[in-house]
Amino acid sequence: AQSVTQLGSHVxxxxxxxxxxxxxxxxxxxxxxxxxxxxxxxxxxxxxxxTSAATLVKGINGFEAEFKKSETSFHLTKPSAHMSxxxxxxxxxxxxxxxxxxxxxxxxxxxxxx
Amino acid sequence: xxxxxxxxxxxxxxxxxxxxxxxxxxxxxxxxxxxxxxPGMELHLIHYSYGVNSTEKGDLSSESTVSRIRTEHFPLTLxxxxxxxxxxxxxxxxxxxxPYGEQFFGPGTRLTVL
Numbered sequence: 558a559q560s561v562t563q564l565g566s567h568v569x570x571x572x573x574x575x576x577x578x579x580x581x582x583x584x585x586x587x588x589x590x591x592x593x594x595x596x597x598x599x600x601x602x603x604x605x606x607x608t609s610a611a612t613l614v615k616g617i618n619g620f621e622a623e624f625k626k627s628e629t630s631f632h633l634t635k636p637s638a639h640m641s642x643x644x645x646x647x648x649x650x651x652x653x654x655x656x657x658x659x660x661x662x663x664x665x666x667x668x669x670x671x
Numbered sequence: 672x673x674x675x676x677x678x679x680x681x682x683x684x685x686x687x688x689x690x691x692x693x694x695x696x697x698x699x700x701x702x703x704x705x706x707x708x709x710p711g712m713e714l715h716l717i718h719y720s721y722g723v724n725s726t727e728k729g730d731l732s733s734e735s736t737v738s739r740i741r742t743e744h745f746p747l748t749l750x751x752x753x754x755x756x757x758x759x760x761x762x763x764x765x766x767x768x769x770p771y772g773e774q775f776f777g778p779g780t781r782l783t784v785l
Binding site: 595645651 | 675677704711712713714716719729761763772773774775776777778779781
């Protein structure tokens with residue numbers, strides 16, 4: 558069965574610093590991978606998705622993620638953090654068929670310090 | 672505009688009451704899901720549906736029930752609410768034929784049972 562592990566339940570960065578949120582997946586077949594963001598009192602919003610077309614995926618709000626099969630990782634990065642990036646971030650995986658519900662990680666809360 | 676709606680956004684009720692959380696989508700999606708999100712952020716899939724008259728239980732055992740009589744509507748019902756049901760409930764939908772399976776989320780219902 559597929560699963561994702563997000564390292565660090567809480568990450569704190571200074572405004573303007575690099576954002577790195579870690580996600581490792583486990584899947585016996587090639588996966589589709591997603592990053593979602595959740596702002597306070599809102600639902601989840603899709604940031605970006607890996608669908609095997611390109612290993613470096615660019616998303617909204619300046620975020621990107623790189624799929625590394627050898628490391629079974631899909632880490633989320635942003636070169637320069639902004640105060641508005643403070644939110645909860647979830648990594649998710651599904652099988653290549655796309656016919657199974659997404660499996661979510663436990664989430665990482667990002668704090669941005671002025 | 673195509674979207675996914677949840678009502679009410681906030682609900683405070685007493686123990687023993689019957690409640691229904693509403694979820695509707697105008698995106699034309701066949702698949703719909705209910706997640707329970709605990710205070711530690713983690714998402715737990717409690718119910719899902721792949722179409723009209725199709726419902727399945729998710730990974731987390733739940734005392735709630737769902738129905739899918741219309742494609743666009745997927746209500747969740749608690750026959751007798753208890754304080755342990757206090758949580759955020761998120762509804763999501765996705766396209767049945769999408770090869771990627773990304774899900775789109777509603778804004779959530781925050782339920783408090785006193």
